[in-house]
Amino acid sequence: MTVSVCIPTFNQSQYLVQAIRSVVNQTVPAAEIIVSDDCSTDDTAVVLQQLAQDIPTLRVLRKEKNVGIAQNVDACMRAATGDFVVRLDSDDFLGPTFIEQLSALLAKHPAAAYAHAAVQEIDQNGTFLRQRLLSRAPGFQASEEALQAAKKGYRVAANIIMFRRTALEAVNYSTGRPNYVEDFHLSASLAAAGFGNVYQSEILSFYRVWTDAGKTRQRRKLLEITGLYKVFDEVLEPAYKQRKWEVASLTRQRTSFACAQADCLGWNIYTPQEEAEITHALKNLSASGQTSFFIWIHSNGLGFIPNAYVKFMERLRLTVKQMLVKGKS
Structure with a gap:
């Protein structure tokens, strides 16, 4: 089974290197790393050009105009060729065994559309904040149970997820989804389409919560x-x-x-x-x-x-x- 890691980004060059390097340093390597730059106005293009020189698996897509979260994520994931597709936002990063552990779970549970895990919340400087854990037991959750749970909100610790590509294809990726809450809309659609999901209670990634001075x-x-x-x-x-x-x-x-x-x-x-x-x-x-x-x-x-x-x-x-x-x- 091959794994693609998709990193949609917009004006987050200060975090992008850490995100990409966390993929390079996995115990099980990704077949490709795809970064989709939503027409950033900072030095993202320069950072990506430098990284591409020594990371042969890195592919860079750049939008000619800003299209927003949902369309950028959609384009990034559609470009993936792996059996499993990781969505990683550019201000977050993976622990070294993320791909190894979650790909094994998806291989074990063919009815699961995605695998997800507990996360460590960090601030803009990388300082550890709270741990995000789900109250559910680890393991597989069938589609009907997932659909019932979805009415209370997006049931993941954070939006750092490994998808099965065939499941994304079945629900047409993120096309037509709202430009905010698109992740919740996608997970609910996967449950409605008959897919379950699988959860690992171990912390496998790091989710950044940063101060938004511009509100x-x-x-x-x-x-x-x-x-x-x-x-x-x-x-x-x-x-x-x-x-x-x-x-x-x-x-x-x-x-x-x-x-x-x-x-x-x-x-x-x-x-x-x-x-x-x-x-x-x-x-x-x-x-x-x-x-x-x-x-x-x-x-x-x-x-x-x-x-x-x-x-x-x-x-x-x-x-x-x-x-x-x-x-x-």
Whole structure:
């Protein structure tokens, strides 16, 4: 079985060398490393040119104009020729046994569309933060179980994943997916198409969380909410109806997502028009009275009340998750 590692990138040259070198240093080598540069304006092109001189397996694709996350990821993965395809964002990097361990899991479980593992979260300087572990037991998860789990969100520790290429082909890669939350949309589509997944509870990669001085991530909130709507509207609800499963649980979960996302209305960074667009998107995700109440709460500066409750519940869930993980290990 051959492995391709796909690295979509945009203006992250300061991290790109570490990402690529982490692939070169694998205990089981990748057949190819494909970097798709989404028309970066920093020195990414120079960095890649230098690396290509001593890494014969490195292939570089460059977009003539910026196409966004989903299209760049799609192009990068479609260029892969390996049996298994790793998506690695350019600010993250792999532990040395990532390919060895996850390729073995995919070979062992032919019904799995992808393999994923626990990750170590790091900051922009590489300092270790928290470990990201899933509460589920390691091993294979069948498609029906994965589809049920998907309604609560993207069920991976981080978006550093090894896919089976034939599974990506079956769902047309990332074509037509939202330009944000495209990873969640893809994983839900794979479950809806009848594929399972397999999880390794050992930490095999490093996921970077960095400070966004320009608040770019916050300003993507409208895209995130719209993307969540598309996951439910385009993937989960049709799949549930096809299986004759009840959809009331999806309606409740849409409301839960909308209420949680409404906190952005208290950030005081949006223009009135942007706030109106976000409000419309939230109500599109869930038209419930509960959603409208949370929109009002956050829009009127009272978000500290539900936020305090959410933080308490997150600490409680984290404690329970750690206990469950220890019990299953």
